Amino acid sequence: MVFYMQYLEVLFRINDPKPLAAYEFEINIDAPDHFSVACLNGFLTPDIGYTVQEISFWIPALTFILVVLAAVGKEWYNLVHPLREDDESGQERSISRSHLTRIADCLAYIQFIFFSSALSLRQPGFLQPVVSSTSWSTLMTRRGIVWRHSLYYGIRDGIHEINGTFGGTSGLEHMTQVMGAPVTQETWTNIATLAVVILALLYAVIQAGLHLRWTRDWFQQSGRWMIDRSSKPHKATIWVALRVYLSYLLLPLTAWTTYQLDSVSARPVYYTILVILVVALLIIGCWWGMLRSPQDMGYLLVDNLHKQTPEEPSRTQDYYSYVTFILLFARGVIIGGLQRFGTVQLFSLMACEVIQLGFLAWAGATSELLSKPVLIAGARLSALLLCLGMIPDLWTHIAASALGYVLLAFHALFLVGMFLVPSAYESTRLGITCYTEWQTPQQPARGSSLERPQVCLRLASTLKTPNNKNRPNKPKHYGSRQKQQSIKLRKLLLGLRQQIFPRFRTRITRTSPDILPLSPA
Template sequence: MLFTILLWPLFLLSVQAAFVRRWECSASDQTLTDPVFRQLSLDGGFKSTDNTTTLSLKLTGEFTSHSCDTLDGSSAQMVVDARVLGRSVGHQGRTMGTCAESLYFDHSTTGLRQYAIYQTSYYLNHTYALHTLDTTIRLRLDGREITCAAAHITPYIGSTASVLLKAVPFIIMILFGLATGPLRIRRSNGRSMFRYELDDTSSDPAQSHAQGLGDCLQYLQFIFLTGCLTLSYPGFFQAIVSQLAWSSLIFKNWPVTHQFAYPGVMSGLYATNSTWGLEEMSQVLGGTTMSDLWVNAIVNLTLLILGTAVILQIPFLSEWISKNFRTRQSAELSDFRTESLTQFKRTGWSVIRTVLDRFLLPIVAYSSFQPLLASWFPVYRTFMAVTFVGFLAVSLGFTVWYLGKNERQSAFFRHSSFPRRESGDWFSSALYGVPIIRGVVIGGLQHSGLSQIIALMACEVLILACMLWNYRYGPVWRHTCFSAARLASIVMTSAFLPHAQVSERSRGLLAYCILLVHAGVLLFGFLGPCLVDIVRFSLREMGVINSPADDFAQSNRTPVFGIGQLSQRSTRNISFTELPALRPAAYTHRTDAYPSFFRAPRPGTAGSSSRSLAPSKIPSQSGSESGESTESTESSMDSVDLSVLDSEAATERSDVDYSKREADQYYGRPTGSRMPADRADRQWADDHPTSARHWRWSRPEKTKGFEVFRPGRPGL
């Protein structure tokens, strides 16, 4: 097989036309064929003029029973019928036949002219790019048919279509990453009660700045790699999905080629002749052999990791230099060491995310293909590929375990192919291994297309089952739709099995349906939502609209904390005086929505009854102590309204101690008086007049309730 792989491209370079892979005609067509002529090769090419596209075909063969001259073989006529989706798309010109002693000029003469060469033209009224010509070629001599061949000829899609098919998905991925990354961080700033502890990306180095890149990238990889299955795809399908090779670490034949590359497009059509799907995709791309393709993927991944690490240092160093320039003095070395350590952790997590989340599927697929070539390459090469897959699997398992143990899965895997899981069960965590299974199936089961389809369908069924299992923990409809689209596309590819009894017209229609499904996911699942978010963000920044309770705010809703999480709070010294003014309405949280956030008050005790005060009995402080406390409190609490800690409390009782709650352990509680909620509303409305009108119109009327004033505690 390897000899065939290396030999046939050299043969292609020795002829003027491109090699066309031929197939046997159907059994009904072969019943009337007189087997006196044996086909040897079929070549073809496209040539376009102003209004006409000409398909040139050259059929060579050998007469088996008699010589070409004896049978007058040069007078045989080629009858060509080219169809697109079952409809004839042109007409044939005249046939020229020649008897030859040899097919090669330097062959020794034997005096027997048994070989024949036939050439004809087929005139099309269109270029039929993005289509495949279902072509039947019959050779007739003296009224009888002496041979029949079938070919699926795919014209070159064109440079314009090639650029668009590469650029449009890339732009969609960038826009989606922008809308779910920097814009999400910007829009959520100031929207959450815990924004300085949770929404700030610097708080967790495992969180990504470009969260949406992985989600869209993984779907593009699925489109490309499912086009690499060992199936009888229509030629235009692989020609189209091959333009997404960049998403799977393939950049044609770069950087390793060993001075060999498949011809790809020759004479205006795709020249392929392969056994396995990955190999055929490489030929469509005009890439190198599969052994070099794996090395290229490793090299490209390494370069991508280095580039990611370098890019991450640019904003860090720029911010540090800018800080020194503004303060006109060198920053403290301890601060630089702390920030450098955080930046080092963030870089490490970014490298792990690049390998284990964004490019795990293609690198496993290429590595799993290497054992199929074990008989032609050294043993160490196969050992390295298998070891690499095992290392990736162990690394992914350890990473998922570590993140699950520290409850940080949502930070690392946010906007991945799977939804955020709050249940924490092993069944949900097992989904992170699906890309490895897919990669092994696509690369390691190339010998059986049926096995690949069954295994990929099982993966999608597993994902849908997990979506159903976790629907009560949050919305999963988006990931469910993506999985359903993938499952539908895999089911439709069953028609491309080599032995499936499906007509070429039905195969072409199903291929277009698969492409429409993928296009629909890219447009309505990625491009549409991100454009809406970008437009809404732009209008909000210009002050045209104001709708703070949007999808971003809901998706970034403050989580529920227990005493364990509160005890592990941040140690940063940030006082309330350093925080900017927040919107009072953003504080409102109902106790029925977060029952574990507010804990029921503790019964009063002898020690606590002296500290508990009824709302009508407000202690007054005299002298300088009272004035100093009041002034300090007003200055520190002008920008923050903490009335939510006291709102919607239980029925007023005199034997209840409200002086301390779990929230006080996290934030502390200032002493003295505080700004009423209506005063904070008026102050925020003065700073944001346009938004204030919206809030006045949309906010429900606030009911008055009793208020509890707590005495000061030592040390605050």
């Protein structure tokens, strides 16, 4: 039995292709008698070019870096400016941690940009090449730690090449081929290895921070959420690293791991068991963290709710942390485990956003309609609604291309407006404040309590009159006899200071008689 393999090589040139364009083509093959032998149709996506790739990479990356720097600067400012009892803004500073939750919000939205473009829908050809530059947020890279060789070209002969014979044509498989990354099994190995390395680095950084002089104070003042002092140091450090790890990477790890179960029959048995074990470890880690402290578990993800006050604590914060992690895990399962069902994927993700908005309304976390949690959930829901035009049954090439342009513009504007601009504003304001304090340090007003040594005031306030009453505070003048008694009192106080505080090095300024008056004997 003889098999003949035939292939068709077509040469063509596109003059001056439009930026971010996708072309629909159709090839009719006729026999010599003009009888139609075959008909091929498909889409061609020219290389988007180096400039577009750099822009699509650096806008999200620089936004995330600026958000992190702004949060670190704010935490450092709070460390060197500890709260005082008379600080009017003390309660606001101690409650608000929006600068920390903004890190998780920004990273989660960049991850959403990548995964929403990797659904099993019919996206325009240029969308995935542009969005693939954000794969770093999901731990996916073109060349991993373990496997670096790829069977996919990514770009070949000036076009983005996609081969449907390699592992199917689902959304994540298309994204892998567009990027030119290794095949699915090798890509997951690279992601899992990188995840373990990041967890080890988190542990090392926290351990170093506990021992370095410049960061030890911050860890000590961070409260129980950071280091549980009732536990052993190494155990407490592992616990903190795990919480940070799950807060930022639970969604991508769940998505990539459950995606390995999409074609379980084609995987080795040991590989399937390992994948199931990783999913179980993620579930156990989240469950254990929630049992210990839901508020500590959600510290980096959930800002304090308006119903939660120090005077009247409630369980609302705990419930919100539960829902947040459950939805993170559910989104990961939907993205990775439902790759064969694109329409179900889309509507399931939309349901998650509706649940998020509904719980925000129930929990009272949104005093205003334009609060940050509502805007972020609303933005994700809006982007998913735009993807309705990419469902295969509703799809047209022109409509999908138009929606692709709208999606890219929407993501760029939201990143800039929601994360880049506020972080730049806070960084600038913090820099101006620090510069102003450095140039014009605050001087205590003359005659204020800051100008006088507190040891004198405290000792003077304990002196009693023969009638066992405190001396009056209002200054009075009693002539030369009063001045002599003042000088004697000063010498007495200096002697007491040398006896009680022998190592107190602060110089006590000379106090005028009208500050510490004595009544006539």
